[in-house]
Amino acid sequence: MADFESAHHAARARHSEPEPTTSFNPTPDPGARYDKPIAAAQEDGLPIIDISAFLDPFATKEARSTTAKAINAACINYGFFYLTGHGIPTSRLDEIISLARRFFALPLEEKNKIKRFDAGSAEGGDGARGYQGLGENVTGGLQDMQEAIDWYRDWPENEREPGDGGPGSMKSLQGFNLWPEQPNELKSVYLAYAERVKKVGEALVHAMGIALDLGPPTDNANQGTEDEEVFVRNCDESFWVMRMIGYPPLTTPHMPGTDIDQFSCGAHTDYGCVTLLLTDPTPGALQVQLKDSTWLNADPIPGTFVVNIGDMIERWTNGLWKSTMHRVIHRGQSYRISVPFFYEPNFDAEVRPLKQCVEVTGGTPIHQGSTYGEHLLTKVFNNFYYSKRTDW
Ligand SMILES: O=C(O)CCC(=O)C(=O)O
Numbered sequence: 001m002a003d004f005e006s007a008h009h010a011a012r013a014r015h016s017e018p019e020p021t022t023s024f025n026p027t028p029d030p031g032a033r034y035d036k037p038i039a040a041a042q043e044d045g046l047p048i049i050d051i052s053a054f055l056d057p058f059a060t061k062e063a064r065s066t067t068a069k070a071i072n073a074a075c076i077n078y079g080f081f082y083l084t085g086h087g088i089p090t091s092r093l094d095e096i097i098s099l100a101r102r103f104f105a106l107p108l109e110e111k112n113k114i115k116r117f118d119a120g121s122a123e124g125g126d127g128a129r130g131y132q133g134l135g136e137n138v139t140g141g142l143q144d145m146q147e148a149i150d151w152y153r154d155w156p157e158n159e160r161e162p163g164d165g166g167p168g169s170m171k172s173l174q175g176f177n178l179w180p181e182q183p184n185e186l187k188s189v190y191l192a193y194a195e196r197v198k199k200v201g202e203a204l205v206h207a208m209g210i211a212l213d214l215g216p217p218t219d220n221a222n223q224g225t226e227d228e229e230v231f232v233r234n235c236d237e238s239f240w241v242m243r244m245i246g247y248p249p250l251t252t253p254h255m256p257g258t259d260i261d262q263f264s265c266g267a268h269t270d271y272g273c274v275t276l277l278l279t280d281p282t283p284g285a286l287q288v289q290l291k292d293s294t295w296l297n298a299d300p301i302p303g304t305f306v307v308n309i310g311d312m313i314e315r316w317t318n319g320l321w322k323s324t325m326h327r328v329i330h331r332g333q334s335y336r337i338s339v340p341f342f343y344e345p346n347f348d349a350e351v352r353p354l355k356q357c358v359e360v361t362g363g364t365p366i367h368q369g370s371t372y373g374e375h376l377l378t379k380v381f382n383n384f385y386y387s388k389r390t391d392w
């Protein structure tokens with residue numbers, strides 16, 4: 001705790017320049033962002049959806065259609081739901097959490113052995129992969145009170161470009177994943193886990209294409225064809241991210257009626273397709289913004305993932321499905337762990353509103369389109385307080 005106190009004060013001191021403004025960590029204008037009536041989540045919690053029909057090759061069309069309809073409703077109303085029927089044993093999920101807890105309990109010196117460095121830096125960082133200490137990550141201009149490690153899909157060996165910071169320097173995202181020496185089984189367990197979760201992500205985006213009623217693929221379908229497998233094809237080399245996060249409790253008490261000025265993770269949307277979030281049992285930490293702008297606690301349900309859709313699905317669906325704001329405020333006593341797995345489009349995937357979704361939503365595209373990689377690079381740069389845009 002003492003360590004955290006001093007790190008926290010140092011982080012706040014560093015943050016004093018530039019001065020925060022009232023727009024930090026904005027609660028978005030609900031009128032502009034959400035235009036559909038609020039459903040019953042305040043009373044019943046977020047929907048729970050069983051994905052097993054999309055993991056079972058022998059599932060009936062009817063079973064898949066039921067799941068797809070539930071996904072459509074959940075994505076229109078909330079952009080968030082709990083996922084069950086994913087087939088990953090609870091004992092495996094528990095192991096993921098306990099390995100994370102063991103890593104974060106290590107001395108800072110040990111954790112910093114796999115520190116993230118800015119892209120182009122002499123240390124050879126790629127601006128994204130590696131360990132980030134408390135306060136290093138920022139959202140909406142405020143430092144998040146969390147520490148974390150990010151791992152990404154490997155960058156293809158023969159496509160690495162030299163950074164402009166001298167020998168050994170790297171371009172953004174093109175570096176190597178950094179794995180801790182301790183706990184020594186963490187790397188193999190997490191890599192095996194990533195393979196399992198990727199399959200669930202693939203099943204989910206398949207279900208989403210069917211939920212949108214985009215129609216079956218023809219034999220000559222390609223990356224740009226807008227059928228029910230459009231997401232599957234554009235994620236077939238998913239540029240996934242796995243993030244392991246540790247949250248010490250926030251130290252500032254919240255006075256009702258005043259603005260919250262310290263967050264474990266500030267309000268944000270996720271960048272890509274679908275996030276499969278695993279957390280420890282801590283309640284009252286993750287909050288999801290409903291359409292009336294109120295915040296709903298999305299407390300963990302053992303054995304399930306909390307799933308939310310990201311910016312690329314919002315763009316593909318032309319806003320029919322929203323990439324919903326969420327945040328973490330952890331004031332409990334415990335040290336909270338979460339491990340989100342972001343199942344994302346391919347780095348080069350061209351993401352623009354699907355024609356059918358444009359029609360359904362009034363005829364005007366919300367975005368002209370870009371690759372997922374372009375979107376990601378902008379986001380990654382904005383994430384780090386000390387980052388200097390050097391080489392992309
Ligand atoms: O820790 C959590 O519950 C959520 C984390 C999150 O939203 C994120 O890392 O994008």
Ligand SMILES: [Fe+2]
Pocket residue numbers: 268269270275326
């Ligand atoms: Fe998130």
